[in-house]
Amino acid sequence: MTENIQTAHQNIYKPAIMKIVARHDEAPGVRTMKLEFQNPAEHELFKQNYRTGMFGLYGVYGEGESTFCVASPETRNEYIEFTFRQSGRVTTALANSDIGDLVTFRGPYGNRFPIENFYGKNLIFVSGGIALPPTRSVIWSCLDQREKFGKVTIVYGARTVADLVYKHELEEWERRDDIDLVLTVDPGGESPDWKHRVGFVPTVLEQAAPAPDNCIAVICGPPIMIKFTLMSLKKLGFDESNVYTTLENRMKCGVGKCGRCNVGSIYVCKEGPVFTAAEVSKMPQADL
Amino acid sequence: MTRILLSDKLDNCVARWRKAGLTVIGPVKKETFSSYATVENAAEFDLGLVMPDRSIKGLFFPQTEPMVHYSIKKQAIETRDFTPPSEKRIIFGARPCDASGLAIDDPLFGWDYKDDFWFQRRNETVIVTIACTKADDFCMCTSLKLAPDSTKGSDILLRPLQNNRGWQVEELTDRGREAFKEIADLLQDGSEPAAAVAVVPEKFNLDACVAWLQNPENFDSTFWKEISMRCIGCASCTFLCPTCHCFDFQDEGDTFTGIRRKNWDSCSFALFTMHTSGHNPRATQSARWRQRIMHKFNYFPGKFNVNSCSGCGRCSRQCPVDMGITETLQAISTLQP
Ligand SMILES: Cc1cc2nc3c(=O)[nH]c(=O)nc-3n(C[C@H](O)[C@H](O)[C@H](O)COP(=O)(O)OP(=O)(O)OC[C@H]3O[C@@H](n4cnc5c(N)ncnc54)[C@H](O)[C@@H]3O)c2cc1C
Ligand code: SF4
Ligand code: FES
Numbered sequence: 001m002t003e004n005i006q007t008a009h010q011n012i013y014k015p016a017i018m019k020i021v022a023r024h025d026e027a028p029g030v031r032t033m034k035l036e037f038q039n040p041a042e043h044e045l046f047k048q049n050y051r052t053g054m055f056g057l058y059g060v061y062g063e064g065e066s067t068f069c070v071a072s073p074e075t076r077n078e079y080i081e082f083t084f085r086q087s088g089r090v091t092t093a094l095a096n097s098d099i100g101d102l103v104t105f106r107g108p109y110g111n112r113f114p115i116e117n118f119y120g121k122n123l124i125f126v127s128g129g130i131a132l133p134p135t136r137s138v139i140w141s142c143l144d145q146r147e148k149f150g151k152v153t154i155v156y157g158a159r160t161v162a163d164l165v166y167k168h169e170l171e172e173w174e175r176r177d178d179i180d181l182v183l184t185v186d187p188g189g190e191s192p193d194w195k196h197r198v199g200f201v202p203t204v205l206e207q208a209a210p211a212p213d214n215c216i217a218v219i220c221g222p223p224i225m226i227k228f229t230l231m232s233l234k235k236l237g238f239d240e241s242n243v244y245t246t247l248e249n250r251m252k253c254g255v256g257k258c259g260r261c262n263v264g265s266i267y268v269c270k271e272g273p274v275f276t277a278a279e280v281s282k283m284p285q286a287d288l
Numbered sequence: 289m290t291r292i293l294l295s296d297k298l299d300n301c302v303a304r305w306r307k308a309g310l311t312v313i314g315p316v317k318k319e320t321f322s323s324y325a326t327v328e329n330a331a332e333f334d335l336g337l338v339m340p341d342r343s344i345k346g347l348f349f350p351q352t353e354p355m356v357h358y359s360i361k362k363q364a365i366e367t368r369d370f371t372p373p374s375e376k377r378i379i380f381g382a383r384p385c386d387a388s389g390l391a392i393d394d395p396l397f398g399w400d401y402k403d404d405f406w407f408q409r410r411n412e413t414v415i416v417t418i419a420c421t422k423a424d425d426f427c428m429c430t431s432l433k434l435a436p437d438s439t440k441g442s443d444i445l446l447r448p449l450q451n452n453r454g455w456q457v458e459e460l461t462d463r464g465r466e467a468f469k470e471i472a473d474l475l476q477d478g479s480e481p482a483a484a485v486a487v488v489p490e491k492f493n494l495d496a497c498v499a500w501l502q503n504p505e506n507f508d509s510t511f512w513k514e515i516s517m518r519c520i521g522c523a524s525c526t527f528l529c530p531t532c533h534c535f536d537f538q539d540e541g542d543t544f545t546g547i548r549r550k551n552w553d554s555c556s557f558a559l560f561t562m563h564t565s566g567h568n569p570r571a572t573q574s575a576r577w578r579q580r581i582m583h584k585f586n587y588f589p590g591k592f593n594v595n596s597c598s599g600c601g602r603c604s605r606q607c608p609v610d611m612g613i614t615e616t617l618q619a620i621s622t623l624q625p
Contacts, residue, residue, distance in 0.1 A: 010369075010371065011369045012404070013356070017365050061360060062543045065537065091564075100363065102364070249569065250561050250562065253535070257397060258536065258553070259583070260560055264507070265582075265591070284504065284508075287507075
């Protein structure tokens with residue numbers, strides 16, 4: 001699934017300069033930024049290569065680079081959106097950056113969700129917390145060509161109502177009648193006016209009980225959620241090869257050289273970050 | 289008849305190469321350690337070393353190296369790319385294991401995305417290797433299916449003469465032939481026999497080890513805990529290794545101006561794989577040592593068809609707690625696949 005890409009630079013570690021053109025606070029400590037390329041040649045290369053599921057290294061000179069998925073869909077490649085949780089050095093520097101400021105981007109790297117293989121099938125997206133960004137990229141890539149897919153179900157949960165990200169898009173999806181949206185928060189995380197489900201994602205998924213036939217599941221979330229969601233999908237009769245997920249190993253180079261992102265023999269930056277559950281279960285579990 | 293280079297002509301050769309614009313590098317003993325270093329004349333070489341303490345790696349993949357220079361102005365970032373300075377070099381007296389190490393890492397730095405920092409230096413450097421006539425207890429090239437006179441990664445192979453007066457010259461590549469044209473008139477025909485190469489006994493059965501490593505059940509074997517108990521995670525072995533290639537980026541400077549550097553890093557360090565969340569896939573020293581062995585003899589060959597070890601033995605030779613690849617693979621040899 002790996003695509004062969006060489007960046008425009010001779011120096012493969014030199015990033016492109018990007019301008020922050022919009023930003024949006026999603027949840028406490030979680031922010032989305034919209035970036036535009038400054039160099040048309042670099043933008044052109046991005047447009048040629050970007051497919052949903054790929055990631056990039058976003059950076060602030062003086063602080064370093066961090067890995068985030070490209071949260072915008074492949075069907076909207078005039079810009080790059082990414083969503084991050086402020087947690088360390090680079091993300092703090094990004095959080096302190098304002099509209100008009102310049103940051104850096106290297107990518108797109110990694111493999112993709114093979115959505116053309118999903119044509120004609122029902123889709124169920126399951127995600128938790130801040131892991132909606134990678135899912136959101138696939139969701140929009142599919143919704144922008146809605147007619148090519150069957151039933152679309154989105155199950156999304158967070159610890160509390162405040163922790164749900166992309167609230168404006170959740171509302172939009174809720175209004176559409178060609179999408180089934182199931183929202184949930186963990187017990188105790190509901191607000192007085194919360195009118196959706198209360199319960200953990202895997203439980204709510206089992207209640208929604210999507211039929212496994214002709215259905216592709218895409219799940220992204222914290223490792224613990226993925227673990228239990230996989231068990232639920234198995235119970236519902238899903239085949240592991242129809243379930244897709246992403247891995248988030250620590251990365252530096254993004255291009256298969258720095259040696260840190262591997263799980264067993266698999267380099268997540270090159271052969272991932274998108275894997276089927278069948279592929280993940282073949283990996284040495286202790287290395288995940 | 290073969291072409292012969294006599295030792296007493298070597299100083300002339302160094303002068304010729306320098307005159308032709310080549311930087312001449314070779315094994316040099318310094319006060320506290322030996323390494324491949326730039327010389328001005330042949331007297332500086334120490335060709336009697338089994339091998340320099342430091343491997344050849346740093347000449348192609350330096351311990352620290354600038355990637356990008358940045359300076360941030362209001363609403364503008366100016367960057368200056370660093371490419372390695374164009375410098376034609378000749379390394380005289382490389383060891384076959386060191387030269388092989390470079391060839392082993394070529395596919396890694398070249399797959400898909402090409403790291404020109406590595407390849408520019410590779411393309412501009414002539415490697416003149418001298419076959420080994422002596423070895424020490426740690427040498428293990430033969431266990432890796434290489435030999436004291438392997439030609440892998442070399443442009444010229446020199447075989448020491450029995451009478452110790454010089455070397456037989458084997459030209460292996462165009463790059464080597466080109467460099468030796470400069471000294472063509474300093475060579476002579478001769479029929480002196482070459483000295484026997486060093487005897488390096490096989491230390492372990494590589495095929496048996498690889499079979500054990502490839503069995504997924506052994507990933508969780510208690511063997512890993514036992515063998516790595518005394519590892520203090522100092523990373524010396526990875527830094528000394530000619531094939532270990534892990535690195536990190538660090539920005540050096542302030543918010544306005546500075547340099548992004550590529551630095552050697554090591555799978556022996558806990559922080560190497562630690563996520564910001566605190567989760568660490570390789571949280572224990574045994575998981576990290578398993579990674580190193582698996583990477584060299586299972587994952588890397590799976591991708592690039594070659595083991596990521598050339599048998600120099602530096603990891604065991606210089607390990608402060610006397611463990612290394614040899615000890616580990618010897619122990620694995622005794623296990624049931
Ligand atoms: C393919 C992929 C996609 C990701 N997508 C997102 C996303 O969309 N949104 C989001 O909030 N987070 C995402 N992450 C996790 C994110 O990369 C880390 O949380 C982030 O790097 C923390 O950076 P920091 O510099 O603030 O933290 P520090 O702890 O200061 O980080 C220091 C260094 O460690 C690296 N690092 C630390 N943890 C991780 C990690 N889990 N993964 C990769 N590198 C790490 C950073 O790149 C940085 O260079 C993703 C990770 C991967 C591998
Ligand atoms: S692992 Fe040890 S013996 Fe093998 S190349 Fe590296 S330092 Fe030499
Ligand atoms: S991130 Fe460097 S090898 Fe994968």
